[in-house]
Amino acid sequence: MSLFKPRYITFDCYGTLINFEMANAARALYADRVAAEDMKAFTDAFAAYRLDEILGAWKPYEQVVDNAIRRTCKRCNVEYREGDGKSIYEQVPTWGPHPDTSAGLAKVAKEFPLVGLSNAATAQIPHNIERIGVPFHAVYTAEQAQAYKPRMQAFEYMLDQLGCAPQDILHVSSSFRYDLMTAHDLGIKNKVWVNRGHEPANPYYNYTEIKDIGGLAAVVGL
Template sequence: MSPPSYTPLELSKLKDYKALVFDCYGTLIDWETGIHTALAPLFAAAGRPTDRGTVIGAFAAVEPALQARFPTMRYPDVLALAYTTIHADLHGPPPPSSSSPSPGEVERQARAFADAVETWPPFPDTVAALQTLQRRFKLAILSNIDRATIARTRRHMEGPGGFAFDGVYTAEEVGAYKPAPEMLTFALERLKTEFGIESGEVLVTAQSVFHDIVPARGRGLGTAWINRAGAVTGKPEVGEEGQAMFVFPTLGAMAEAVETAYA
């Protein structure tokens, strides 16, 4: 599906906003490639298909349920538990004579999977787009992550050209995971307190319709959906179509649209 094109008048509405609130993993960071690279060997060892759709789909079927069950669990621990859950689903408990990894080895692999988040790279357009967007907006992250991991992830995006996020808000601070309303409430309150930015001046910018776009639209906020080609997750479900005010194929395309609006 081709991304919509916008008239100059439609693009001018981007100038109504003073802050962009980004999802991080999936929008700025190539989350799906990191997940697929780490989990595909599990599927190969079990004789299962290793394509992105199968592997990412299996992870997406497990992760939200764990987040709902353990809303205060740090995200690396959620990832490790997701890994062991998927391993058990694929391989079952290893019998005593099995050559499968021992429970201790599975736990080690699960922890390595969780720790790998900080190595996942930004999308190729992310850093340049953020540098451009910072000229027009305050930029904040609202992420289902912990403080220590996001600090390490930020090193991939900040630094070049003096760029830095104005705010970073995490599930660890809130004690909930998106799409729980507490997450967005926390970010909006911080933007108001720290920068005097009202909710009507916030544009939620994300790849996941379920986690970010739908909750934001439910509160009357502006929304920009980064509909990256090839993404397995994040697509709208039935009844969620048309939730985003703007749709762009990449963050770079959004940055170009903003510059057009200000030209």
């Protein structure tokens, strides 16, 4: 990608900036109900059902998590206990940043406004962002947009709030399925993929790859 000076650098939050520990939370909760050799299949199914749950009309994130874990238990023939979903959901605001996030963002925050776009509950995400310790211009949530990524409505809400066009931003994410595919479809040409090992590379979507947030400064010429 040629050197680009965006009006805003926009970010996916959970997974990209914040260490997304949903699978670990499920592993801990279901350790007494799922055999060790079956746990990866269980947490993979949980991730798949969370994605499926957000593709329709907006509903509260607590409901997304609870529905997904209930469906996972049914599919895997595992006992669901009332309150399991809430227990996992309530851990979300306790999660902190990846080790590279704070220092990497501090380098670019001096020159560019930082914006988060998160599939988060509006009441939860401020706790995660606060743990990063770097100022954000704004953080928008699926709850505010009334749509979860990867739906276009979430991105359109952010662009409307910022008063800018797709070509004005640089969008940063570790996920193609949640962010970079939709960003491509919306005409957001300037994209960065943080390769955290969540998904395989997909060069069709025309992005700059970095291994962690520490590499972002070089992308914008700092």
